[in-house]
Amino acid sequence: MTDRPNLLYLHSDQHSAAVVGAYGDALVQTPHLDQLARSGVILDACYCPSPICVPSRMSALTGRYPHENRVWTNNHILDSAIPTLAHAMGAGGYRPALVGRMHAVGPDQLHGYAERLVGDHGPNQPGGRGADHGQLSGTAGPSRVSLTRSGPGQSAYQVHDEDVTAAAVNWLDRYGVRRRAGQQSEPFSLSVGFMLPHQPFVARQQDYALYEGRMSMPRTPEPFSTDLHPHIRAWRENCGIAAVPDEEVLRARTAYWALVTCMDRLIGQILQALRANGLEDNTLIVYTSDHGEQVGEHGLWWKQTFYEDSVRVPAILCWPGHLPAGTRCPRVCSGLDLNATMLAALDCPPLPLSHGRSLLPLLQAPQTTAWDDIAYSEFCLDSAGSGGPVTEDGVVQRMVRRGDWKLNFYDGQPCQLFNLAQDPQEMDNRAGDAACSNILDEWLGLVRTGWDPSLVRQEMARLRADLPILSNWARHVQPADTCRWDLRPEMDYLDTGRQ
Numbered sequence: 001m002t003d004r005p006n007l008l009y010l011h012s013d014q015h016s017a018a019v020v021g022a023y024g025d026a027l028v029q030t031p032h033l034d035q036l037a038r039s040g041v042i043l044d045a046c047y048c049p050s051p052i053c054v055p056s057r058m059s060a061l062t063g064r065y066p067h068e069n070r071v072w073t074n075n076h077i078l079d080s081a082i083p084t085l086a087h088a089m090g091a092g093g094y095r096p097a098l099v100g101r102m103h104a105v106g107p108d109q110l111h112g113y114a115e116r117l118v119g120d121h122g123p124n125q126p127g128g129r130g131a132d133h134g135q136l137s138g139t140a141g142p143s144r145v146s147l148t149r150s151g152p153g154q155s156a157y158q159v160h161d162e163d164v165t166a167a168a169v170n171w172l173d174r175y176g177v178r179r180r181a182g183q184q185s186e187p188f189s190l191s192v193g194f195m196l197p198h199q200p201f202v203a204r205q206q207d208y209a210l211y212e213g214r215m216s217m218p219r220t221p222e223p224f225s226t227d228l229h230p231h232i233r234a235w236r237e238n239c240g241i242a243a244v245p246d247e248e249v250l251r252a253r254t255a256y257w258a259l260v261t262c263m264d265r266l267i268g269q270i271l272q273a274l275r276a277n278g279l280e281d282n283t284l285i286v287y288t289s290d291h292g293e294q295v296g297e298h299g300l301w302w303k304q305t306f307y308e309d310s311v312r313v314p315a316i317l318c319w320p321g322h323l324p325a326g327t328r329c330p331r332v333c334s335g336l337d338l339n340a341t342m343l344a345a346l347d348c349p350p351l352p353l354s355h356g357r358s359l360l361p362l363l364q365a366p367q368t369t370a371w372d373d374i375a376y377s378e379f380c381l382d383s384a385g386s387g388g389p390v391t392e393d394g395v396v397q398r399m400v401r402r403g404d405w406k407l408n409f410y411d412g413q414p415c416q417l418f419n420l421a422q423d424p425q426e427m428d429n430r431a432g433d434a435a436c437s438n439i440l441d442e443w444l445g446l447v448r449t450g451w452d453p454s455l456v457r458q459e460m461a462r463l464r465a466d467l468p469i470l471s472n473w474a475r476h477v478q479p480a481d482t483c484r485w486d487l488r489p490e491m492d493y494l495d496t497g498r499q
Contacts, residue, residue, distance in 0.1 A: 005319065006283040007089070007346055008274060009191040010267060013053065013101060014198040014303060015289035017046075017314040019260050029210060029261045032268035033316065036287060039325050040318025041363050045332045047375040047401060048291040051303040051310045053103050055378065056290040060335040061085050061111060063354025065376060067451055070459055072380035075126050075467060077106035083351055085339050086112030086191075092348025094189040099171060100164035101193030103290075109483040113191070117167045119483035121160055121195070127471025128481065131156075134489030139200035142302045144240030149494060150201035150252040152208040156491035157195035158262055163485065165266040168192045169273040176277025187282070189346070192270060196263040197293070199302065201251070202494060203258035210261060215254045217246065218296035220425045229429075231395070231410050232298070232305070241301055249296050256295055284319040284345045288338060298426070304379060306399040306408040306416075307426055311377050319345065323363050331362060332373035332401055374402045374446075382460040394460065396453045400446045407431075407443035411453040417443065 017023050021030045022037035023044075049059030050066050058071040061084040066072050069082065086096040090112060098113040101120055109124055110116055121131050133139065133156065139146040140157075171190060178184035222228070224242040236242050267287070274280050292310045294300035303310045315338060317323055322345070340356030343349070350356075361369045381395040396411040404421040417431040417440055430436040 004187045006187045007189045008285045010287040012194040012289040014293045016292040030264040042328045043315035044330045046315035047334045051291045063339045063351045063356040066378045080108040084112040088348045089189045096189040098191045099168045121487040124481040125474040127474035131487045132489040133492045136200045136492035146199045147248045147252045152205045153202040153494035155200045155202045156487045159491045161194045172273040197259035201255040203255045207258035211254045211257045222299040288315040289313045334375040409447045
């Protein structure tokens with residue numbers, strides 16, 4: 001069937017929906033994403049399955065929640081027997097290819113992809129040799145050093161993404177050559193994974209200069225005090241961000257906006273290759289991110305929270321002739337729904353046990369399509385860490401957004417309840433409001449549907465018990481990384497720190 005569509009799936013890391021021109025940011029320069037949005041549909045309320053890398057990505061791949069995949073932290077390994085988006089595309093007659101970031105942990109670095117060009121920068125195995133960020137050591141994690149060592153310079157992640165872009169452009173060019181020669185009749189499925197705009201908050205001078213002196217402070221400052229939610233207070237304290245000087249805030253935010261612009265430029269190169277090879281008209285293009293970035297909002301940085309800047313992601317879909325151009329969809333959805341949408345568009349089999357719902361009927365006929373405005377997200381860390389400093393009891397949390405209301409459930413701590421229509425900045429916690437008691441009870445029931453925090457803790461403890469064996473095996477055996485990009489310490493530097 002030569003009339004079946006192609007798929008170009010662009011997936012970034014840590015991109016806040018608030019930092020895109022098409023989403024209302026008047027400062028950021030994202031001309032290519034903005035043009036994609038003008039040609040397609042913007043999803044205004046799309047949520048990540050988890051506000052941390054590996055769990056979010058593995059959920060988006062499988063259509064299953066983290067507690068079903070048993071992937072809650074960046075150390076957890078997705079079972080290779082669980083079918084993924086790539087498996088379903090392969091079963092549907094495509095030969096799915098991946099260029100760049102997937103962030104899978106364990107020996108399976110394909111999870112259904114037929115080929116993978118340019119891998120992740122980190123070790124394939126738990127306990128493998130970590131990346132050496134040279135002058136920027138420590139800045140890729142949730143630590144204050146990522147703010148103190150911010151500014152103009154170079155992040156290895158940008159170098160990685162330039163390599164990814166070159167490989168993706170070459171892949172499309174070669175496909176175009178074969179197609180024009182009559183040697184290629186089957187449609188393609190190409191996934192492209194970027195590292196940007198993930199910290200280090202370091203960007204090359206040409207991009208940094210676009211925002212230097214023009215950057216604003218966060219719109220929702222939240223001073224460190226005893227009034228903070230106990231988890232948020234402990235997180236800020238443990239990460240060293242109880243108080244951050246304005247100069248650091250502005251410098252890190254300036255670099256983040258610059259990294260977004262850099263990523264947009266790279267995406268533009270890939271979209272240009274698509275057009276140059278005459279592939280644009282029959283290609284579904286999907287852009288999204290694995291989670292957001294706080295960039296100082298609520299006094300927080302990175303992700304790892306259920307605030308909108310962290311858990312809501314940009315999502316743009318463009319499919320000429322099939323999706324209405326220049327439209328917005330306000331309905332609540334998630335990365336699991338994007339999975340189901342891509343499979344439906346490609347006429348591939350749906351994933352078993354997936355919670356994803358195809359958005360195609362909603363986007364094509366919004367007035368007549370029934371849709372439940374609901375999305376879940378989970379954030380769980382055990383005492384072994386992985387993803388940030390945690391207490392001995394770990395962290396077990398789940399969010400549900402339904403309609404205008406969002407509940408953040410913290411096991412063993414008070415909840416947060418926000419009405420996003422009335423309070424989009426999430427400054428008014430209504431969990432203690434007697435007038436909202438019925439809403440609170442109903443949303444607590446939603447959070448606990450099919451999810452038991454005590455079982456999550458038990459299963460994470462079992463996985464924690466396995467981890468020392470797996471990590472020590474990797475340290476001593478030193479198995480070859482089957483798919484790894486060669487990050488070098490000299491790729492990371494601040495201009496002021498160069499020798």
